[in-house]
Amino acid sequence: MKTPDGLRSLRVGLGDRAYPIHVGPGVLSRADLLADCLPGGDVLLVSNETVAPLYLETARATLAGRRVETLVLPDGEAYKTLESFGRVLDALASGRFHRDCCVAALGGGVIGDLAGFAAASYQRGVALLQLPTTLLAQVDSSVGGKTAVNHPVGKNLIGAFHQPVAVLADTDTLATLPAREYAAGLAEVIKYGLILDADFLAWLERHMPALLARAPGPVAEAIARSCDLKARVVAEDEREHGRRALLNLGHTFGHAIEALAGYGEWLHGEAVAVGMVMAAETSHRLGWIAAADLARVRSLVSAAGLPVAAPDFAPEAMLTAMGMDKKVIGGRLRLVLLRTLGDAVVSADVPRELLLGVLSDVRRAS
């Protein structure tokens, strides 16, 4: 699926809503990749103050030939709110955008989720083009149609399922990504290996130094393989009635860390990294994965420059914070755990005491 210019293309198979994902250097400039994807109308290009100075003009040039309006929001998770959602909708309504318009999200997961929810809601749904510029967004949030904003009570509590018409993941944009954010993206890459693909996990263990050095070939390969794994799960279970929940490995723990630390203190990927260690630890204590496997998880997460322990939060507080996670059904805590490396399951049967033990032990000494 790789062409000589380094372009890797794949497809999310969702019937008449199927869409392409293009990964590689310079794809943000490739108007040809969008030829058959966009509707005929105007485009609202949504970005943030960090990304816009770097890539807004490139994106605008790629979309040339139609009216392109821009909306540049402040950068950060703190702005992933209903209020910002209202600002995107104001821009669409005041700009008299019609049903055949397109919202293009240029930025990381916050911009993608926010602009995506606005695209889902404006006129009950208009086209969405994902132009992710962070590793996290390229391997995770831009693919699969989950959109949302946060609520003070919990992350991503308000949103919609709304698939994009295309995803252009330009690996060149990763050059400007801060190291901490880059590592946070690697957490989701590791996740795919852990839950779905032991071969990919082994590949990641071998290539982690190259990935940390942002070597173009391995980076594009890791992104394309991650997207491909995610695309398969989404095609099977778009609305998370079953298998898609596996993609939340580490997320229930992670959301609790993010919430207790105060949103914005921990990057999502960092919290997920610790969450995956917690899930692996839980799986080990349940007798599912061996001590050596647990050590591999810890070691790979650490090699990616990611934390492997939470701050010194009280285990009971963590458990309460985990209770508001969307993975809870009927008040019962359902966790994604590892049967073996490369094979995840959802379990609602983890003894409370075992969980408190894990939460107590996977902490930094205070």
Added chain:
Amino acid sequence: MKTPDGLRSLRVGLGDRAYPIHVGPGVLSRADLLADCLPGGDVLLVSNETVAPLYLETARATLAGRRVETLVLPDGEAYKTLESFGRVLDALASGRFHRDCCVAALGGGVIGDLAGFAAASYQRGVALLQLPTTLLAQVDSSVGGKTAVNHPVGKNLIGAFHQPVAVLADTDTLATLPAREYAAGLAEVIKYGLILDADFLAWLERHMPALLARAPGPVAEAIARSCDLKARVVAEDEREHGRRALLNLGHTFGHAIEALAGYGEWLHGEAVAVGMVMAAETSHRLGWIAAADLARVRSLVSAAGLPVAAPDFAPEAMLTAMGMDKKVIGGRLRLVLLRTLGDAVVSADVPRELLLGVLSDVRRAS
């Protein structure tokens, strides 16, 4: 489909999202009708200050056996906003409602649309129970899954398609409905006859006096037939890619009247009534329907106690206001018109001058 106790039940055929509509006296008290419809979790019962004192306790009793929280909003179209949407979501999030919860909308179209959009968005979609208490909501807005809030630029600009799990249309609640609102509901009933069913239209002409007198049998029959006609269209074209657009007969004109008059001055059904006369007039001038048919439309609308002419708005201003309607694709004005009575079509080819003539003539003398 009618049982001895006056209950009429039908079904909206949408595969695994099919749902029942129950019409008749006292159905709001019939917990048995909900036995297989609701998920297992808590219920947020959303209503307004007018309806709550009359029916909230009845609804609460019907939902007994689970935790039921209530949220009572101010009454009126002016509150169908993103801000009210935020209030419903605050109640859900702060109340720690889980994915298996249900939002129950007790009231007219505003409550149904607003609570429906909140149900569509909370945790990316939770169950919605429609308990419509106005004729308009019973024959139109509670059926078919369209949810929305208004934006200052236009009505229903922000929303989602989200089907309910059941609709209970209690005809007893119509006893407390003001005459003006009751008539506004009849506009949508007439609409179904005009676009889909010449026999039903003739039935309405014969039974309009009984309907105006709110005779229980004819009222329940009119509601059930309206719901059945709408359900068929929705089952064919849930997301309005084609045929469903026919349900918007009179709405492009009507929305313009509502906007120019200032939201809240005209009831939606009143504006749609005039809009249907405008659509019929346009159809007549295009040579599609005869003068006698146009007279029948005007006469039936008038017999229902509804207006047949707009205020003295400038035709150009009306045309501009119509331009922001969602039925516009690619900047082209698409109108629902009548080929014959009982058979509607969408047309993008109405000459501008002809339209201006209609808008000029279907006005009250100032």
